[in-house]
Amino acid sequence: MATCAEEVSKTKLVVAAIDFGTTYSGYAFAFQKDYSSDHHSLRIYGIMSKNGCSQKAPTCVLFNPQGKFDSFGYDAENRYAELTLTNEHQDWYYFRRFKMMLYNNPNITWHSILKDDKGKSMNAIKVFSAIISYLRQETLRNINERVANVGIKENEINWVLTVPAIWSDQAKQFMREAAKKAGIHSDQLDIALEPEAASIYCKHISVSRRERQETHGAEGVGLEAMCPGTKYLVLDAGGGTIDITVQRVQENGTLHQVYMANGGDWGGTKVDEAYEAFLEELVGQNIWEAFKAKYMDSYIDIFREFETKKRTISPDIENRITFTVPPVLRDVYEEMKNSPLSTTQGHHRNRKLIWKGDRLRVDVTEAKKLFETTCALIVAHVERILDKEETAGTSDILMVGGFSESPMLSNAIKERFGHTKRVIIPEEAGLSVLKGAVLFGFDTRVVSLRVMKHTYGIQSSSLFRKNLDPDITKTMVKGKLYCEDRFSKHVKKGQSVRIDEETQTIDYHPLDDREEMAVKVYITDKYDPEYCDTELCSYIGQLLVCLPMDVPTSDRGVKVNMKFGGTELSVRATVMATNQTTHAEFRLLE
Known part of the structure; x- marks a missing residue:
């Protein structure tokens, strides 16, 4: 549900962006006065930096046994690892790399749940909003440290939240609702699409110095x-x-x-999954699961090290690759197998490797696989x-x-x-989205045209056509037969739409005396669908329109205009008889 934040942001003193990533998350902000003076060399503040491995923090969060937020990022990792050492972690909730739920789940609702590392459940929007709330508070603290003598009020900040462009409309609305629950007012929030944000940043900084050097072999060539x-x-x-x-x-x-x-x-998590599968195969599934359950701190360390190591693996490496593997993994193996794990060079299921102490050396071809x-x-x-x-x-x-x-x-x-x-x-390709989201917050109209991924339409009723419409769609209203499953198309797949463009005006006339018209919204990959209730169409939620009650039934019709060119769906409805705007909204979460 889009807002008018592109107008609001012009009067804001600060734009703050939150990049909520699958593996890492962070925040950044910039001041309006700096953007107005020279946005091409805009100074962006507040990017998190810890442990030297990333300028963002791991997207993991820890809740105590009562379900209250405890910690985020590296703090959550370390705290949970400490709890596992004394077996105190069983009643805690630890979530990591859960953002993909919004991509994989086609039926996101207010009641969707997430399962933590032990299979315990928690309301998904609670988990997401807790992280956004933490990052919001950290951003506010950092902003006010920069302007300690002035102070910035929350209503002077325009927020930007990043989401993948391939996400569904329901997932985008879920993130907006999570941000509202985290304390960010909806009229101060823009949703930025991640590849667009990165593109905006790169458009400002132009071609990277690294690429120029690779192409021309010259140090310090201009951008x-x-x-x-x-x-x-x-x-x-x-x-x-x-x-x-x-x-x-x-x-x-x-x-x-x-x-x-x-x-x-x-x-990149697919590479992490491949590495975990490799280690699991070396020791066996039961041993690997026992190791994870008993030594979560060591398990976390494995993937912290791998995050750095995988950035060094390149096609031209010819030597063996050495990974750090905690000795306790070998201890668990020998305890459960009641036999020593070979530490000499050899073949393990056709894989050449050497495992000594905490060093696992594998053939470079295995690493590249x-x-x-x-x-x-x-x-x-x-x-x-x-x-x-x-x-x-x-x-x-x-x-x-x-x-x-x-x-x-x-x-x-x-x-x-x-x-x-x-x-x-x-x-710093990994920070392009975050920095670009800040720039997007200052000028949300920089992407002026987008292409539709789907055909969008509303389920409507019109007079039943005998021998043409399926009988199953037939309904009787006030003595007349209607087809109640007509696909009323508003925009089609592949259509180019400007961000401020309203699609064709479509008139809707209520068939009864209800105060609110709730119509179902569908998407499809077909260009000209005729009916909604088919396997080729997907229901995504409702369009709610308030209807005038102070006019005759015959004059209660409304004109509906939708905007599809923004990063979120938006709608405007007008009473036909009075030309007055009436409240309308997309409600995609149920």
Whole structure:
């Protein structure tokens, strides 16, 4: 449900962004006075930095046995690890890498639940809002540290929350509701699409110094801006999802989306899953599960180390790769197997390795295999997009997101497309979304046109057509037969829509005397569906419109206009008889 925050943000003193990621999350902010003076060299503050491994914090959260928020990020990891050492963790709730629930679950509701690492359940919106609340409070503290003598009031801040572009409308509304529950007023909140935010940032900083040096071999070469007319593909490789969009730079500096946002769940966590599967196979599933249950602190350490290690694995490495594996894993193995784990070089299920102490050395081919499936899926998907008619003339591939910093992925993209496209990887690619979200908050109209991923329509009624409409759709109202399952189309898949464009006005006339009209909203990949209740159409929620009660029944009709060009759905309804605006909203969570 979109807001008018693009107008509000012009009067705000600060724009603050929260990047809620699958593996890492963070916040950043900037001041309006700095943006107004020179937004091309805007100073962005507040990016979290701990442990030297990331400038954001792990997306994990800990609740105490009473279900109250305890800690977030590295603090949550460390606190939970300490609890496991004394077996005090059983009644606590520990959630990590749960954001993908909003991508994988097509039926998100207010009552959707998350399961923690032990299978215990908690209301999903409570978990999400707790993290947003923590990041909001940290942001406010950091802002006021910067302006201690002035002080910034909360109503002087415009907030931006990032979401993947491939998320459903229900998932976006879920995040808005979680932010409201966390204390962010809806009229002070914009939703930014992650690949667009990264694109906005890179449009400001232009081509990275790293890419210029790789291309020209010159130290300190100036940055080259993307010129009007440039068409480029944004590959946002995050922890959970791969989010792709294709955009063109316009003469006025705005961005036009030329191909609908798409992608899949092939992010960096797939590599982590492959590594865990590798370790599990080495010791056996029962032993691995026992190790996780007893030594959560060591389990966390394994993947902290791997997060750094996987950024160093590259195609040109020829030596063995050494991973750090805690000795307690070997202890658990020997205790459960009642036999020693071989620490000498040998073959384990056709895998050559050496395991001594806390060092596991594997053949480089084994390390590279961890990336094979994920990289192949991403390359194939990019290839399919670039083969589309709409993307012809795409000259650049802009790689952003934390997983884009992996040499294995960047090399796979360059090997396949580098001979015809310029592959650009900005410095600190993992922070591009967060920094771009701040810029988006100052100018939400910078992406001026988007392409529809679906055909949207409303279930409506019209006179029944004998021998044409299915009998199952037939209903009698005031002596007349109606078809009650007509798909009233508002916009179709692949259609380009400006952000401020209202689709065609459609008139709706209530068939009874109710005070509120609630109509079902459907999406489909068909261009011209006739009926809603088919396997090709998906119900996504309701459009609620308040109806006038002070006019005759015959004059209670309303005109409905929807906007699809923003990052969220929005609607405007007008009473036909009086031309007055009446309250209307999308309610996509039930």
